[in-house]
């Protein structure tokens with residue numbers, strides 16, 4: 017029987033095989049495989065969930081229950097830059113609503129939506145663990161802390177103009193952030209590559225862009 021992901025890019029197939037090998041019970045690989053499938057498809061599609069089900073031996077319904085539980089599995093198309101504004105209590109008390117409004121104004125995208133061009137998706141999120149640096153936001157899950165509405169709008173305009181392929185938290189913090197919650201230590205060299213937010217160890221890069229592991 018042919019592999020359910022035989023049509024994937026060979027590099028993604030290799031990553032999937034590496035993930036599967038890592039788990040004694042392949043069902044435990046459902047989350048990283050879902051993540052990889054979302055990279056292949058651009059978001060977690062029905063087809064992606066069926067492929068992951070076939071790879072893991074889970075039912076499509078079981079895979080869907082995982083995908084729908086975690087908000088970071090995107091069930092719809094996501095823009096090249098996913099701007100996530102924390103609106104939980106610490107950030108709320110320090111002006112998160114104004115930051116969100118500034119982001120919506122600068123991108124032209126309202127909370128929960130993606131623009132037609134596929135450049136920005138804007139969302140509000142629950143606490144992202146940067147309360148000491150409130151208000152905080154993320155771009156493709158890279159943190160920017162201590163933002164102001166003006167700086168958040170400036171950040172969005174910069175993304176629109178510069179269109180960086182790799183979004184670096186350190187760089188954005190320096191250019192548009194304020195007081196961070198703590199010193200993160202060593203600089204992060206890889207950042208997050210658009211359009212789908214990505215992290216190691218499953219690879220930050222699309223095939224051919226370098227940097228994937």
Ligand code: FES
Nearest residue numbers: 102107143146147
């Ligand atoms: S409340 Fe915003 S990071 Fe915790």
